[in-house]
Amino acid sequence: MKIHSAGLTDIGRKRDNNEDTFYADDQVGLYIVADGMGGHRAGEVASSTVVSSVKDYMEAFHTSPVAKDAKEGNMSPAATAVSHSIELANRVVFQLSQDQGSYKGMGSTAAVAYMHGDTLVTANVGDSRIYLIRADGIEQLTQDHTLLAEHMRKNPNWDPNSASIPMKHILVRAVGIHETVETDVYEIQPLPGDLILMCSDGLTDMLSDEEIHQAVLEGGALEEVCDRLVEMANERGGLDNITAVLMLLQKEGKGLLQKLFGS
């Protein structure tokens, strides 16, 4: 499967700085969204550290998939590597926050997608999301690690509007807060034509899944779709930094159709 992607990050309308960082590499098939938190510039440091750590680890794995990422329990070597890359990022951010007073308490979300052969590995910590988008629906491939989402999972019939607790913005897991981190990892066999959207909560707090689905299906170049999503979130108030990375998965090889119309 080969991937074409576009990505965009925007400060939004209410914040003074952008603590989101993203990365997209179609050659390696690696995509990262990180949403940092912490005072002063610490949020930006945390999210960019997550991106650089994950990128370094995964590029090394991509060049030579090595033994230390051999199958771990229920995961393939590629999924194990993604999990390890987030553990590495966690150690690096945690260490930085211990070493420097101004970085104390900083952390970040991490959403990582890695295409390996015909399998897409997705992983996350925190509330940055990964969606699978097809003509007939939108599916969140990640679980949010927020107090609200955890509560909803345990009490499926509970009405979130009944609570006055702002649980939506309270993370129960983040990268760099503790010495270790638990990462959710999934493996998916995508189909040609699938779209994958990765985003920070600045997008999903402002737009519903249905609105995102509609906006993506309106089509256009991948860059235009990202622009459209960010613009919509800003029109709704743009309360937080907004990041959107959109990937289009296509069949590899030289089919007749692709020879004639291929990009």
Add this chain to the structure above:
Amino acid sequence: MAQLILKFKDLVLKDFDLAGDSKTIGREPGNDIVVENLLVSGYHARVDAAGKDYILTDLQSKNGTFVNGEQVTSKKLKNGDQILIGKHLLVFSLDPAEVEEAQKLTEETMFIGVAQGTAETPSQEPETPLLARTAVSAERPALLSFMSGGGAEYEITKKLVKLGRGAEADVQIGGFFTPKVAATISRRPTGYHLTPVGRAKIKVNDTQVTGSRRLREFDTIEVGPVKLQFYYKG
């Protein structure tokens, strides 16, 4: 109206309306909020109304009072503050109108604080945030049972299960025309999704699958000469 919601693990035990009053919290029956646990002092802490605000004060309790993971002697409460007393949690909660005023503060993403294993900390698992360790996964364990043409049962523990004739397949399917990998089953937050590989013809409940399909309990999956049934464990 301001409330204190008493929780133990993920169970909500009781709500207490503050209604501009003062409330004491402790193990003794004379308290307004009685928390029956040996880690809780007789008179452990109190919450006092001060204008529109509420102030929490630790009454020199033996094991301390923690707000969002930090030990406090006295603190003005914010909506959503988590007060840890022994192993019980009191969540301070305002109603939506009151919250709107404070909304600016709560739009900030924050991490739920956790006491980091100091000597006085009564919480025993400082590694994991209090609420995270009771997290329940949405994924229920599931099985594939052979209805014809194979072994007995296969428990889906892997994130991505491959079905086919090849050595790389997790579920071996015989048959000369069966592809090396005919289909995969991916386990994810929304459930189990079956996807045929390439042009493999896979039927679920006698209907050929195009694209991908979310499995429901007791679906029958037909791959080559083999019929499997999907169901949840336990």
